Amino acid sequence: MTVHDPISTSAPAPAHPLAGLGWTDDRAAAFAPLAEAGLLPGRIVRMDRGSCEVLLVDPEGGEPVTRRAATRPVTTADTADNPCTGDWVAYDPAARPAPALAAVLPRTTAIVRKGAHKRSEGQVLAANVDTVLIAVSLAAEPDPGRIERLLALAWESGAEPLIVLTKLDLVHDGDFVRADVEAIAPGVTVLTVSAETGEGMAALRARATGSCALIGQSGAGKSTLTNALTGTAAMTVQQVRSVDEKGRHTTTARELVPLPGGGAVIDTPGLRGVGLFGGEGIGQVFADITAVAADCRYADCSHRTEPRCAVRAALADGTLPERRWESYLKLQRENDHIAARTDARLRAERARHRKHLSKATRARPKP
Ligand SMILES: Nc1nc2c(ncn2[C@@H]2O[C@H](COP(=O)(O)OP(=O)(O)OP(=O)(O)O)[C@@H](O)[C@H]2O)c(=O)[nH]1
Numbered sequence: 001m002t003v004h005d006p007i008s009t010s011a012p013a014p015a016h017p018l019a020g021l022g023w024t025d026d027r028a029a030a031f032a033p034l035a036e037a038g039l040l041p042g043r044i045v046r047m048d049r050g051s052c053e054v055l056l057v058d059p060e061g062g063e064p065v066t067r068r069a070a071t072r073p074v075t076t077a078d079t080a081d082n083p084c085t086g087d088w089v090a091y092d093p094a095a096r097p098a099p100a101l102a103a104v105l106p107r108t109t110a111i112v113r114k115g116a117h118k119r120s121e122g123q124v125l126a127a128n129v130d131t132v133l134i135a136v137s138l139a140a141e142p143d144p145g146r147i148e149r150l151l152a153l154a155w156e157s158g159a160e161p162l163i164v165l166t167k168l169d170l171v172h173d174g175d176f177v178r179a180d181v182e183a184i185a186p187g188v189t190v191l192t193v194s195a196e197t198g199e200g201m202a203a204l205r206a207r208a209t210g211s212c213a214l215i216g217q218s219g220a221g222k223s224t225l226t227n228a229l230t231g232t233a234a235m236t237v238q239q240v241r242s243v244d245e246k247g248r249h250t251t252t253a254r255e256l257v258p259l260p261g262g263g264a265v266i267d268t269p270g271l272r273g274v275g276l277f278g279g280e281g282i283g284q285v286f287a288d289i290t291a292v293a294a295d296c297r298y299a300d301c302s303h304r305t306e307p308r309c310a311v312r313a314a315l316a317d318g319t320l321p322e323r324r325w326e327s328y329l330k331l332q333r334e335n336d337h338i339a340a341r342t343d344a345r346l347r348a349e350r351a352r353h354r355k356h357l358s359k360a361t362r363a364r365p366k367p
């Protein structure tokens with residue numbers, strides 16, 4: 001005899017196995033046509049050269065599994081558009097000679113820095129993150145300019161920044177440093193933690209929900225934090241390298257590790273120099289300066305010689321520290337430079353495209 005349970009018919013559908021990783025109804029809707037083509041949704045957990053690892057659910061059901069996929073079919077000329085850790089993708093199990101990515105879903109957020117080798121291209125560090133955890137070691141004197149730069153990168157991504165001052169067990173003045181950092185990061189939560197003793201970790205866990213990416217200098221303690229948050233030894237920490245010079249490595253690829261209670265952490269390799277790519281974030285880091293400048297007499301005040309300039313007044317009476325103003329100008333200049341280069345590159349590309357088109361039109365046989 002079949003028993004019809006009236007409750008189960010009206011109950012919401014069971015959560016998708018990838019829901020904890022951020023698979024939303026919007027993403028499912030965007031994916032629907034791809035599903036019809038026999039492709040599987042998944043999230044990139046690791047990038048390698050020419051291929052990546054994708055976390056997906058087997059059509060047979062069960063727990064999510066990791067599968068390797070070739071990235072070539074979705075690789076583009078623009079590095080900022082290339083697949084990256086955290087991307088939601090369409091996995092083609094039937095691709096030949098090996099399973100491959102067939103599409104990358106539109107990103108909700110992306111941490112993009114200026115590519116290496118002075119190229120005017122962006123490089124994506126992580127995609128679809130909700131929170132950017134900026135790891136800064138308390139063991140060294142924090143560098144405000146570097147923190148402001150990382151904050152700009154984080155704001156620019158569209159995700160919410162959170163500053164994590166690490167290695168609290170090594171210092172006595174953690175609270176003082178936190179106050180100093182808070183002063184240069186208006187509107188941003190600053191936490192102090194020790195992965196070693198566990199101090200502050202509960203507060204971090206409470207804030208690090210959804211998908212988080214860890215960014216910061218090499219040695220800031222990102223991998224150690226990832227391990228502490230995920231309760232695994234997924235990431236190799238730096239110490240290992242001194243023990244075994246040969247094979248072991250610190251973070252080289254960007255890796256996404258699911259969190260036990262839902263959500264995920266993406267560890268990124270230590271950032272040496274962080275070139276900004278896009279300037280929206282700068283305005284958010286320096287919201288205090290933008291607010292002061294709004295009081296200048298002239299809307300287009302250059303803050304140099306104009307009468308009744310609120311910025312110069314704030315610099316004169318010390319409410320706006322000289323260091324912060326210089327830091328702001330420096331990032332602005334840098335952004336203007338990269339913007340100009342990007343524009344030049346886009347112009348060149350469009351010109352090439354036009355040339356190509358006109359050639360193609362000329363080559364077409366007359367009817
Ligand atoms: N005392 C103490 N040491 C820590 C803490 N967190 C990390 N460390 C140490 O700091 C060093 C660097 O840590 P990692 O986690 O490898 O740093 P990382 O930011 O991931 O470095 P990269 O992978 O090179 O970018 C290691 O020797 C860790 O053991 C902490 O909370 N307290």
Ligand SMILES: [Zn+2]
Nearest residue numbers: 296301303309
């Ligand atoms: Zn002014």
